[in-house]
Amino acid sequence: MKFYQLFSMICCLILGSCALNIEDEEKEEEGNDDSVTQLAWSGETDKFTITSKEGVRLDDPQEAAGTAYLAFPSSSVRNTRWEFGVKLTFNPSANNYARFYLTSSTATLSNTLNGYYLQIGGAKDNVALYRQNENKSVLLASGRELMKGNNSPKLYIKVECDNNGYWTFWTRLESENEYTREKQIRDTSIQSSEYCGIYCVYTKSRCNGFTFHHIQLSNDVATTTDPDGSEEVPDNPDTPDEPDTPEDPDIPSYPEDVRNLLVFNEVMYDNATDGAEYIELYNPSDQMVSIPPFKLLRYVADESGTTQTTTTAVLEPSDGSLVINIPSHEYICFTKSVSTLIKKHKVSGETMIETTKFPRINNEGGYLAIVTNEEQPRLIDKCGYSDQIHTDKKRKQGVSLEKKSPELASAFSRNWTSSKNATGGTPGIKNSQE
Structure with a gap:
């Protein structure tokens, strides 16, 4: 058969x-x-x-x-x-x-x-x-x-x-x-x-x-709707006279002031062979932050001191979610592989968002910024990263840069140092330095 x-x-x-x-x-x-x-x-x-x-x-x-x-x-x-x-x-x-x-x-x-x-x-x-x-x-x-x-x-x-x-x-x-x-x-x-x-x-x-x-x-569904209007729709409380039209997703808008709405808190830019790159953000406010996906920029400074953007990526959740929620004084981590981070850093993964569009972060150092995904993007936060910021200023493969205090400015390099966690980082959870 x-x-x-x-x-x-x-x-x-x-x-x-x-x-x-x-x-x-x-x-x-x-x-x-x-x-x-x-x-x-x-x-x-x-x-x-x-x-x-x-x-x-x-x-x-x-x-x-x-x-x-x-x-x-x-x-x-x-x-x-x-x-x-x-x-x-x-x-x-x-x-x-x-x-x-x-x-x-x-x-x-x-x-x-x-x-x-x-x-x-x-x-x-x-x-x-x-x-x-x-x-x-x-x-x-x-x-x-x-x-x-x-x-x-x-x-x-x-x-x-x-x-x-x-x-x-x-x-x-x-x-x-x-x-x-x-x-x-x-x-x-x-x-x-x-x-x-x-x-x-x-x-x-x-x-x-x-x-x-x-x-x-x-396969016994009765056809009760007629797109040409040549038949009357039966008087059935479960069937509307006119079917609903598609709804626009209920997506929150960015607030009027987005500066420091979220701030950088940890960056893994030179991951171990069994790890993955990631950025961690922190919500410093007393309110839940609910916003649509935003952009991550990677840029470098040239010899004249001006900056040049080398990478632009929208941090969209791979599950298709159109809203990103970060509770008050909590963390959110973006990466290309949540399962890799969970295995490597022994964390639950509940505060992680996997995005297939997560860009490669240059191991040679540079600058990162998160901006709104608008026609005229607005800066949310920015930070710098390099081996020189690490505690011993040597290459620290598999060790993230963490903020000493998430509340202080991300652009202040003295507020960053090497992670002391045994796994090399603390994605989605409190920093080892705090």
């Missing part, structure tokens, strides 16, 4: 009943969840535990921060309903969230792909629908912040795409009796699929805190 025929038979057995009766769901929760154990999972199976009792649970044996994914074959896009449950053992954040890929052009969900996904958590405590084209994600519709303040959210999600390309999704917490229709949006940019799947982003302390269960797909 061909593989696709076998998979079709399995799907028929699994998806035969798709009624959304709450009482039926609660009865099913008490028994086994065979819907996930019978799917043809592939991907990073060593990072998950799949049982009929729990469903699919992230269980990274390395107990480290990172990403993990699983996928199963699915060609469904139009006339399709997706249903699943999610349990988290924590309140999601920009560094701990999950995606359920409704459609994907590849089984490797950590790579570039074309598809649609629902994101559970992130910068907001909500569920949101995205379209991904290659490595760029576009927010299509954002739901209510139903997980706000909830340290162990349990919820159910239902998504439908009708034959005219209208996407609708509903959510309900385990404590709620009915689903809440979140949004409806028409998007027909991607019309084919090869896989569905799960993708988790997590810090070390959340490496086993995600569970997906009762995953079901069906």
Whole structure:
């Protein structure tokens, strides 16, 4: 028997009943969840535990921060309903969230792909629908912040795409009796699929805190929307007369005064062979700082004393988050590889942001600046770095430059010295000098 025929038979057995009766769901929760154990999972199976009792649970044996994914074959896009449950053992954040890929052009969900996904958590405590084209994600519709303040959210999600390309999704917490229709949006940019799947982003302390269960797909969605307006929309409280248009992401703007909004606190510019470069910033204020991504500049001074910018990079989180949050008197670390820093410096990684665009910092020394990502950028902070600033003024490969006091000016070279930490640095945590 061909593989696709076998998979079709399995799907028929699994998806035969798709009624959304709450009482039926609660009865099913008490028994086994065979819907996930019978799917043809592939991907990073060593990072998950799949049982009929729990469903699919992230269980990274390395107990480290990172990403993990699983996928199963699915060609469904139009006339399709997706249903699943999610349990988290924590309140999601920009560094701990999950995606359920409704459609994907590849089984490797950590790579570039074309598809649609629902994101559970992130910068907001909500569920949101995205379209991904290659490595760029576009927010299509954002739901209510139903997980706000909830340290162990349990919820159910239902998504439908009708034959005219209208996407609708509903959510309900385990404590709620009915689903809440979140949004409806028409998007027909991607019309084919090869896989569905799960993708988790997590810090070390959340490496086993995600569970997906009762995953079901069906192809009996009624088309209730007509793009040409030739049919009347049925009088259904769950279906609006006019579908919502895409929302602009809720992105905060920079404040009027950005100088020293964040300040440099540590720089690893000459990393060890088993380490990675990074910059650490500090929030000196008494308030949470929430701003959109900003730019990192690297520049050098020429013989005439003027400066020349050699590198410009936008510090955008690799997870697609459009907001950077730094609590009062706390730290945030930017790097190209969070997992490398966690392993090297024995830190949790909860205050780190991984960005694929993190530039290489010249080992010969120079200057760094962070500026707003605006048409006319404004300076936030700047600092200098070189071997001459280190304690013994010799090359210190694998040893970062730390501020003695994060509150003092970054441009004051006497406020910088070599890290005394045994690992060579303190990314995302209090400096060894403080």
